[in-house]
Amino acid sequence: MDRSLIGVSPLPHHPNVYHSIDDLEAAWSSVAPRSITAYVNGGAGDDTTVGANRIALDDVSLAPRGLFDGPTDVHDVDPDLRVRVLGEELRTPLLLAPTSPQRLLHADAELAVARGAEASEVSPIVSCDSHYDFRRIASATTSQPWAQVFPYRSREVIRDLLDYCRDAGATTAAITIDASHRARRLSVNRAGYVLPPFVDYGTLRAVGILTGETPQIGWVPKVALTFDDMRWLRDATSMKLLAKGLTRAQDARRLVDMGYDGVIVSNHGGRQLDGAVAAATALPAVVDAVGSEVPVLFDSGIRSGYDVLRAIALGADAVCIGRPYLWGLGVAGEDGVRTAIGLILDELRDGLRQLGLRRVTELDRSFVHYPRSDS
Secondary structure, X not given: OOHHHOOOOOOOOOOOOOOOHHHHHHHHHOOOOHHHHHHHHOOOEOOHHHHHHHHHHHOOEEOOOXXXXXXXXXXXXXXEOOEEEOXXXXXXXXXXXXXXXXXXXXXXXXXXXXXXXXXXOOEEEEOOOOOOOHHHHHHOOOOOOEEEEOOOOOHHHHXXXXXXXXXXXXXXXXXXXXXXXXXXXXXXXXXXXXOOOOOOOHHHHHHOOOOOOOOOOOOOOOOOOOHHHHHHHHHHOOOEEEEEEEOOHHHHHHHHHOOXXXXXXXXXXXOOOOOOOOHHHHHHHHHHHHOOOOOEEEOOOOOOHHHHHHHHHOOOOEEEEOHHHHHHHHHHHHHHHHHHHHHHHHHHHHHHHHHOOOEHHHOOHHHEEOOOOOO
C-alpha cells in the first residue's frame, strides 16, 4: 500500500498547532486526495443538509450564569463530565459515531480509533462496515466497544451480525435505520471517487455477507426496515438496542414502546437525504416524545465542545462525533484521534465553567436560547 495516500506527517500529542477541529480538518484536507476528501467531508445532493446541521447548532445560543444564590467554587475545580447511559457510567458524554471506511484515512483504521478512544476514556461505536473485523477491533483494547449494524439482506442476517458482535464482547448495538438506500452524493461523483483497493469489509466477510472482491462503488445492498422488522429484532436478541437515524418524534416513541433501549437522533451527517431536517432542529421534539424513559443520543454536525454543550442542553444524554475524529485519524492515527477528542473535551470543560456549572448533568434548556420546532 502507498502510505502517501493515507494520512499526513505525524502529529505530536498536544494541540500546539491544532487549536480546534477546524485546524485538523484543514491539515488533512490539504494533503488528502480530492476524491477521498469529497467522500469524507461531503454529503448527499448539494450538501445542503451538511450545512444545515451546522446552521442549526449555531442558532442555539448559550446563556451563561453569572450570579449564584450562594458561595461557589465552580472556577476552582474541573467540571464533572460523567453521565449514565444504559445503566453504565461513562467518563464523558462523548462517543465516537460509527464511520466507514476508516481505512481511507489511515492504515490502522478502526484499530487506531479504538486505542485512541480507550486512552481518552471515550466509547467507540464500531461500524459493521469496518475494514478490520469487529472481533479484532474489540480485542485491540480492554474496553467493550458498542456495535453498529446496517440492515443487510434479511432479518436473519441482521441477527447474525448482532450475534457475531455480541459473541465478540459487545453488549450494546445501534441499528441504523436511515441508510438503506444508496445516497445520491454529487460531490463524490464529481470527484470520481471509487473504493480504493486497500479498503476491505472485515466484519461483513466474517459473517459471510461479502465474498469475492469488494464492490468498486463501496456499496453493499441493504433492505429497508419496517416497524415489524424492528419488533422482530428487538425480540431476537438480548443485547441493548438503540435505533440510529431518527428525526421524527412519533417514530422514536413507537420504538421505545416496543422495547428499544435508546434512540440516536441523526440525519447521517447529511449524507443520505439532501434537504432533510437538521438533527439539532429535530432533537428537542424527540426528547419530549420519549421523556426520561430511555437515553437520547445525538449526532450530525458536532464540531466542538460547545456544540456538545448545546446538544446536551437541548436534552441529549450523550453526543457522538464522526468527521472530527476521522480528521484526527487522517493526520496522525491514534495520536490524532486522541488530539481530536482532547480538543472537544477541553472546550466542553471550558464551556461548563463559563456557564457556571460544576457538572455536565446540570445542563438543561434554561442555558440555551433556540428556535422552537414541531419536527
